[in-house]
Amino acid sequence: MFKGPYILVYSLAFLMILSPPIYVLFLEARPAPAEKVAITTTTIIWDMVRNVAGPSWRVEYLVEPGKDPHSFEPTPREAVKLSQARVVFYNGLGIDRWLLKMAESAPGVRLVRVTEGLDQFILTVPDGPYAGKPDPHLWMDVRLAVKYVERIRDALIELDLENSGEYSARASEYIKRLEELDAWIEDRVSGIDPSKRLLFTQENAFQYFARRYGFKVEGYFYSIITELEPSPLDLSRAYRRVEGSGLCVFFIESTLSPRAMEVFASRAGGRVAGRLYTDSIGPLNSGEDSYIGMMRYNVETIVSELNRWCGV
């Protein structure tokens, strides 16, 4: 019953004697050891992990910047990436559900859900196919992003206890910057009268943001699941919500096509305002290619567009 491995060893030894170049090729084809390789599903989590992990880790994302993680379909390329990782950080709550299927074929990889333990903060989706399920967009509230970073720090310490001091120091420094961001957002939106803090976005991704910074989500096209176009009934409900609400700008999002929103806004008599980042950071090497950069950009866009078109 142990013949198989022996035959393999003898065959390899034979190859080594007769044909060294084939042996070298065989070794080179093996995946590199997964020492300090971390993979993330979204670019937002990627940015948080690289801030805490530091230069000794290689940190890569699966969903490219500007792409929609909800509708992402992994290819063999992503499966290879995953198999070489030591740890994968994912959001959970549906937005990257494809990861769990992928992970079945990489059993040695440690999975860390960054929303784990945040149950008391989680909001539910009000309608659509995910009604009553958790809303995955917790990072839109910077205080909850801090919780993500704490979870990332703890996971890295568990994996590499020897360098725990380094991860704690990096996390503290990054959390300090996030707390400054949170205070800056509060200050920046304080100039807008609370009754004018209205949002109409493509995806219903701003519930956490609205709760934290005193906005009201007046409407949206997609109730979390972005693959489904809104039905005529959804649209007529949205028109009714807009009528008499004082809403005058409609925001589009970087990972979604703006067409439906443009048609809706022209019929509803409002303006299509700037593009916001929700499920991805901005393009690499732009000022918005980090979590902090994207949130600052979003807030500047929301404040300036409300000021410009709604006279707040």
Ligand SMILES: [Zn+2]
């Ligand atoms: Zn989303």
